Amino acid sequence: MALVKARATGRALETIWWIALASGVGLFVAVAVKMLLYPHEVAVSEGAVGLGVQSVLEGVPLYGETRWLEPPFVILHYTPLYYLLTAAVAWFTGPGFLAGRLVSVLATSGTAVVAGLIARRRGSGVAGGVMAGALWLSFYQVVFWGTIQRVDAPAILFEAIGLLVYVRARGRGRLGLGAAPWFVAAWATKQVMFIGLLACIADLLIEDRGRPSRAARFAVAGWGPILLLFGLLTLWSRGGFWTATVLGTVSFGHADPPWVIFSNAELFFGSPWNMLMLILAAWAAWLRPGDRLLGLYLGIGLVLAIAFDANLPRFFPPMLAMAVLVPLLLEETRSRPQFRAAFAFALVLTFAVHQVYEMRSLVRERVLSLHEGNERLALAGAVRRHTSEEGPVLAQDVGMLLSADLPVTMADPLVYSILAGNGAWSSDLLVEGVRGRRYEAVILNRPVEELAEDEWTTLWIYPARQALLDQYRLAETVTCEQSWRFLEPTRYIYVPEARP
Numbered sequence: 001m002a003l004v005k006a007r008a009t010g011r012a013l014e015t016i017w018w019i020a021l022a023s024g025v026g027l028f029v030a031v032a033v034k035m036l037l038y039p040h041e042v043a044v045s046e047g048a049v050g051l052g053v054q055s056v057l058e059g060v061p062l063y064g065e066t067r068w069l070e071p072p073f074v075i076l077h078y079t080p081l082y083y084l085l086t087a088a089v090a091w092f093t094g095p096g097f098l099a100g101r102l103v104s105v106l107a108t109s110g111t112a113v114v115a116g117l118i119a120r121r122r123g124s125g126v127a128g129g130v131m132a133g134a135l136w137l138s139f140y141q142v143v144f145w146g147t148i149q150r151v152d153a154p155a156i157l158f159e160a161i162g163l164l165v166y167v168r169a170r171g172r173g174r175l176g177l178g179a180a181p182w183f184v185a186a187w188a189t190k191q192v193m194f195i196g197l198l199a200c201i202a203d204l205l206i207e208d209r210g211r212p213s214r215a216a217r218f219a220v221a222g223w224g225p226i227l228l229l230f231g232l233l234t235l236w237s238r239g240g241f242w243t244a245t246v247l248g249t250v251s252f253g254h255a256d257p258p259w260v261i262f263s264n265a266e267l268f269f270g271s272p273w274n275m276l277m278l279i280l281a282a283w284a285a286w287l288r289p290g291d292r293l294l295g296l297y298l299g300i301g302l303v304l305a306i307a308f309d310a311n312l313p314r315f316f317p318p319m320l321a322m323a324v325l326v327p328l329l330l331e332e333t334r335s336r337p338q339f340r341a342a343f344a345f346a347l348v349l350t351f352a353v354h355q356v357y358e359m360r361s362l363v364r365e366r367v368l369s370l371h372e373g374n375e376r377l378a379l380a381g382a383v384r385r386h387t388s389e390e391g392p393v394l395a396q397d398v399g400m401l402l403s404a405d406l407p408v409t410m411a412d413p414l415v416y417s418i419l420a421g422n423g424a425w426s427s428d429l430l431v432e433g434v435r436g437r438r439y440e441a442v443i444l445n446r447p448v449e450e451l452a453e454d455e456w457t458t459l460w461i462y463p464a465r466q467a468l469l470d471q472y473r474l475a476e477t478v479t480c481e482q483s484w485r486f487l488e489p490t491r492y493i494y495v496p497e498a499r500p
Helices: 002-037 046-057 081-093 098-121 125-138 140-145 152-171 177-189 195-207 213-236 240-247 258-269 272-287 289-307 312-332 337-358 360-368 375-384 398-403 413-421 428-435 462-471
Strands: 393-395 441-444 472-479 490-496
Touching: 002 098, 002 125, 002 140, 002 337, 002 360, 046 081, 046 098, 046 398, 081 098, 081 152, 081 177, 098 125, 098 152, 098 312, 125 140, 125 312, 140 258, 140 312, 140 360, 152 177, 152 195, 152 289, 152 312, 177 195, 177 213, 195 213, 195 289, 213 240, 240 413, 258 272, 258 289, 258 312, 272 289, 272 312, 272 337, 289 312, 312 337, 337 360, 375 398, 375 472, 375 490, 393 398, 393 428, 428 462, 462 472
Parallel strands: 393 441
Antiparallel strands: 441 490, 472 490
């Protein structure tokens, strides 16, 4: 009798669970549609990436020296594949955010499909495959970063395809070398996306009990082309590729302090939904030795996400592993209805909290606020009050300038701050422009008096601090009262002293 009751309870909970998952997919679709229709920057750095794509269409050498020697200082600080793919789409759609977001949305959706295929291949059945895809789309980080104009979504898609090819090949007794080109493509999209390659090499090492012959072959098939491409691109660009993708992304002398990394990681580990998924996924990997690869992918992904600064998209690989492993764990409980009902209850309860509480800021930012006239666009309106259509304007917020239809002088201040901190770029040209009052306005995210040598995010403008104090005055301070993640809310608009 208890068994019958447990099965009935389990079926009811599973029905609720599927409804909950459908709501998660619905939220992803709603955010994706709003993002595709919205013509302004939403996430900081989207504008810089879009300018990079446009520069490719205009024929600017991918990693040419001119990119960091003269305005608008458009730099490609990732490996080139995303820019090339998006440029091909932008050739049809035109400039703006649509092309990059379309590539990301399609890639994120494709990763959901591949996650389902991996789960089915590992024995989850059709329902488990659908669940894996829906779970992938349920994560806050995936909805946030997987719908914007950035490299992360295509990179994880290529990794997922590589994992699928490897899993299929290993299931047929083959080495799986066909996965290597996909892992190379993942690296060619985002230079730190090599978790899948490491996981496959580790899987072969463990299977062969430390004998490196097969693992070495796989490593050569994957790392060989990566190292070759790295060397060729560096030589072809006369060092520009190294400058952009290494010196423009790694702050050797100004690393994030531990509290920043902890704060970033907290956004992942502080989520009850993420933690439940992580525990269940780790349990599945422990119970199912045949899914060792997915367990390795989960573990290596977590370690490297934290090591690389714990920024939200760094967690894409472990989240992909979690999305695949959890349905496999549920499949293990099919003959144990009490356990299955308990898992379903935990998933339903935690997912409800996730959707109602954790995702509320995303719904507000990406669904309710994406319309003309929102408070963020008021920042662009303030800039127009102090400038003409010709500019030039120097600003830390590139998206604000794009919304104001003003020319961009510095396309990616954050990357140039990293370059400056690494001694790979000098802001002398900007300093001269400030001294000569060439800019109609200089717009900062903090008062000029607060610019400091030990704050690495503003190293692009810090050398001009004294010139700004001497030659410019504060004309207006405007604040966006609406909360947007990663957006500093206040703009300080400085104009030349000679102007009324």
